[in-house]
Amino acid sequence: MxxxxxxxxxxxxxxxxxxxxxxxxxxxxxxxxxxxxxxxxxxxxxxDDPTLPCLTIRTWILGITACTTLAFLNQFFGYRQNALSLTSVSAQVVVLPLGKFMAAVLPKKVVHVPGTKWSFSLNPGPFNLKEHVLITIFANTGSTNVYAMNIITIVMAFYHRHIHFLAAMLLTLTTQMLGYGWAGIFRKFLVDSPYMWWPANLVQVSLFRALHEEEVRPKGGLMRLQFFLIVLISSFAYYVVPNYLFPSITALSFVCWIWKDSVTAQQIGSGRRGLGIGSFALDWATVAAFIGSPLATPGFALINISIGFFLMLYVLIPIAYWTNAFEAKRFPIISSHVFDANGGKYNVGLVLNETNFQFNQQGYDDYSKVHLSIFFAFAYGLSFATLAATISHVALFHGRTIWQQTQAAFRDKFDDVHTRLMKKNYDAVPQWWFYSLWLIMIGLAMVACEGFGGQLQLPYWGVILAIGVVLFFMLPIGVITATTNQQFGLNVISELIVGYMYPGRPLANVVFKTYSYISMVQAITFLSDFKLGHYMKIPPKSMFIVQLVGTVVASSVYFSTAWWLLTSVDNICDPSKLPMGSPWTCPGDDVFYNASIIWGVVGPLRMFGRLGVYAKMNYFFLFGILAPVPVWILSRMFPEKKWIRLINMPIIISGSPSMPPGTAVNNICWLTVGIFFNVYVYGRYKSWWARHNYILSAGLDAGVAFMAILCYYTLQTRDINGMRWWGLDLDDHCPLAGCPTAAGIKVGDCPVFH
Known part of the structure; x- marks a missing residue:
């Protein structure tokens, strides 16, 4: 590559x-x-054809409909055990025939807006590519999960406390829209630069071209649209098997089935709760569930990830577990939950003062320190190292380039074909649009935090500090994302910072994390969409308007859906009280809740500081800073060996970027598929790859989404499930994989070792 x-x-x-x-x-x-x-x-x-109409009545109707639909479905499915994340690709496919239908039937009438000089045509001509792109941008805003919903969920469903409706709504809106300011500041570096190429966007670019461009069918082959339809229909038809008839096919762990009574064998072989050796899946949703499509990730990044994944899961974790580091054998080998010293689930009620919702030191002293599975502990340590390595890597390998691009950005010197066409044909978005919106959101964020009786626990200075954290990390993380399709979050470092500065307050911790982490994620999303518009030659002002309206609509729908479910579904998110077979188990929110205990209630000082069990994990910061240095030195010593520069230590250190809540089988399948297509096929059959790779990804995604929706609304809402049999469980049938192996520890139905 x-x-x-x-x-x-x-x-x-x-x-x-x-x-x-x-x-x-x-x-x-x-x-x-x-x-x-x-x-x-x-x-x-x-x-490019700059005469094509963009913000037409079709764009507004179909775009807002797509945004609303995806926002509702993603939040609705997000609370369910078999969570499903619908991407904008689904809408991208559906709106094309709808747009063409509207172009065929709507009258060509000009409508004047009363009291203004504005007018618009109900039918400005054939449905065109630029309308389609803007509708997809609308859909993107609806498909991007709203992180603040995790806060509202854990307050209402896990901590069982009240939160003011308006405070929750302001939290939702401001966390989603703060990112516009960062997008405005960094778009010169991360959009205009041709070296920031945003690999994931090429999936949608390829699909747009397949759907709109006329092409001659190659002899003995298929047109891209024909290929897409075949993949879509095949994926749609097949997904009824893993989604409805045979859910166990999402993780087939043969080692467990051979050694049914061995805890060690099941720890090694379980794809869901263990190391996943010999485990695999026959399900595209398993492949793309947590990291997105592997077909959109460059080959060099996949190789780096596979090296890190192997070293972490099959070298570091087994050595640490079977040498009993940090009393690892008292707990499962892989789990995202928190435990007490006896291996039981940590009872947070004993260490949290119900009156003021703050840490109870006496209860903590009388109960137990917080313990983690060895995997979860090292996942935190490696996340420390990844963030440090990102800064070091970008400074060493991209420092000179960033400085040159900074100079070029201020002189407006970026110059490739796409940048030239955009500058020649369209006006840029004024910077004050971004900054004004940014300042308004900062003000509203402070109102949300300081008002309403301080329910969110975070003072105004926490919002300002969160902004400072993003300012420091935005450029290095943006460069990594724009070149490798791998995005490193600020969630852990944010939790660490506010946990030390403002300990014992779980909501303050998660709110600070959301204002720092998600404002950066949103900025990355906006910049990625701007790059898609850059590639598709969309007027930047039209892009900005669509993103702004889409974000407001999506935030409102996500919030309304979550509030409705949290107030109408009895015992939502509590599997111990839900009826048997109820899907409302909230697996993602469960991880978020446990993080709020670790960082917010107990705090990093009692977890990773001098009072905690895992203080040695702080050495990972030093390891991360130093890790890229040898690679950089080697690249300087041997400049003719180009492959050395493709060694990306932040990606290698990240190891398994989706775990948790992803599992070993998710990563194994993701890497296998990705390396096959983006290394082997790309190297051997480049012409096929260029025509079909990204279209294959889009077709698989869309087919899965459509079948999942069809099954849910036609069968599962009516409690019509498949016949009861072994394969109907959404499990890999490795019940002992989550058991401890230390002597004398008794947990549930697990065997007791002596």
């Missing part, structure tokens, strides 16, 4: 390639496709 080789990100062997005459658009006949990234040159067209 060709990647940037010198400090400017351009391979010395690359020379711009002139397009064939039939590749030129009416507006770019003199342009050369001089984008320095090969995958972009293979996927993104340099055609």
């Amino acid at each position: 060709e990647q940037p080789d010198d400090d400017h990100g351009v391979s010395p062997s690359y020379r711009p390639k002139k397009l064939q005459p039939d590749d030129h658009s009416f507006d770019s006949s003199d342009e050369v496709n001089d984008c320095p990234i090969e995958q972009v040159r293979l996927t993104v067209s340099i055609k």
